[in-house]
Amino acid sequence: NAGVTQTPKFRVLKTGQSMTLLCAQDMNHEYMYWYRQDPGMGLRLIHYSVGEGTTAKGEVPDGYNVSRLKKQNFLLGLESAAPSQTSVYFCASKDGNQPQHFGDGTRLSIL
Amino acid sequence: RKEVEQDPGPFNVPEGATVAFNCTYSNSASQSFFWYRQDCRKEPKLLMSVYSSGNEDGRFTAQLNRASQYISLLIRDSKLSDSATYLCVVTESKSTFGDGTTLTVKP
Numbered sequence: 001n002a003g004v005t006q007t008p009k010f011r012v013l014k015t016g017q018s019m020t021l022l023c024a025q026d027m028n029h030e031y032m033y034w035y036r037q038d039p040g041m042g043l044r045l046i047h048y049s050v051g052e053g054t055t056a057k058g059e060v061p062d063g064y065n066v067s068r069l070k071k072q073n074f075l076l077g078l079e080s081a082a083p084s085q086t087s088v089y090f091c092a093s094k095d096g097n098q099p100q101h102f103g104d105g106t107r108l109s110i111l
Numbered sequence: 112r113k114e115v116e117q118d119p120g121p122f123n124v125p126e127g128a129t130v131a132f133n134c135t136y137s138n139s140a141s142q143s144f145f146w147y148r149q150d151c152r153k154e155p156k157l158l159m160s161v162y163s164s165g166n167e168d169g170r171f172t173a174q175l176n177r178a179s180q181y182i183s184l185l186i187r188d189s190k191l192s193d194s195a196t197y198l199c200v201v202t203e204s205k206s207t208f209g210d211g212t213t214l215t216v217k218p
Contacts, residue, residue: 033206042198042210043155090154097143097202102154 006103021076023091032074036087117209134199143202
């Protein structure tokens with residue numbers, strides 16, 4: 001049982017490049033989340049989804065877009081990467097009031 | 112004011128010490144509560160759920176006080192391996208994470 005899988009695990013981008021981070025979960029969870037975590041800081045919610053085909057903005061959505069075309073996948077896109085988006089990105093999923101399950105994270109550096 | 116507040120610490124304690132963390136929340140409609148543990152540069156992992164009656168898992172005890180809107184985590188007989196950041200999580204329609212409390216257990 002893989003749980004929550006994030007790809008890629010590491011990536012280096014140049015300013016202005018675009019990329020998509022993939023999150024896949026095999027637990028049939030309804031809710032999925034994207035967070036970023038900067039060094040020494042807490043998790044900040046970027047976007048989330050309460051079900052297939054739905055997305056909503058979190059605390060820090062600017063510069064990011066998301067899609068949930070399939071229940072098991074939640075994609076996070078950076079259209080034009082900026083150095084301020086250098087961070088560790090975590091995806092999580094859950095059902096109802098159950099705890100969230102996290103992926104291993106994606107370490108993204110933007111030069 | 113943040114929805115979920117934790118004392119960031121750091122808490123530096125010797126092995127064998129007992130240490131307690133508190134977390135306050137502002138949404139009285141919150142329904143579920145959890146403690147997570149996060150090691151440096153790793154993903155948060157569920158430590159334990161928090162129930163109204165209080166619950167224990169080995170050396171760890173979690174308590175919930177709905178009237179005062181706080182949850183607590185008590186760690187007894189601290190081990191070196193307990194060194195980590197502890198995050199409280201409060202869930203209503205969405206989950207809100209505290210920023211975490213850092214614990215360092217020293218020999």
